[in-house]
Amino acid sequence: xxxxxxxxxxxxxxxxxxxxxYVRDHSLQxxxxxxxxxxxxxxxxxxxxxxxxxQLLLSALSSCHMLTFLAVAANRGYIVESYVDDAxxxxxxxxxxxxxxxxxxxxxxIRFGAGKVxxxxxxxxxxxxxxxxxFVANSLRTSVRIEPRIE
Numbered sequence: 081x082x083x084x085x086x087x088x089x090x091x092x093x094x095x096x097x098x099x100x101x102y103v104r105d106h107s108l109q110x111x112x113x114x115x116x117x118x119x120x121x122x123x124x125x126x127x128x129x130x131x132x133x134x135q136l137l138l139s140a141l142s143s144c145h146m147l148t149f150l151a152v153a154a155n156r157g158y159i160v161e162s163y164v165d166d167a168x169x170x171x172x173x174x175x176x177x178x179x180x181x182x183x184x185x186x187x188x189x190i191r192f193g194a195g196k197v198x199x200x201x202x203x204x205x206x207x208x209x210x211x212x213x214x215f216v217a218n219s220l221r222t223s224v225r226i227e228p229r230i231e
Contacts, residue, residue, distance in 0.1 A: 086108050088107070088109075090105075121134060141224065142165045143216075160191070163188060189230075207228050
């Protein structure tokens, strides 16, 4: 097992703090020292220039799928030259009527090298295996669809 940590920092400063009127901007610091400016989504009064929690969740899912796919592809002798994902997360109501990320769509575009490109059925199996082994996907209740394409 491994432990993963972040440090979240928020401060009101001189800004007001009342219903629907407070600062949502905050900072995330990761284990390696990287910092990320975060806020709530713009639709919820946040700063659109900063990452929001829904984007961060989708980023974690997309990154995990890619890293797992790369491992699966390398284990099968494929050389991946590039991988780009135009992913989406949908906010809606879950079965209990609570607001949640109810669906995610990953659209990875993969370019293979060395003249070895998987057939369509093998390509789908590579993504299915990556999805089943992705730690983040295994932690979510959200429906996740994957629409991969070879570039």
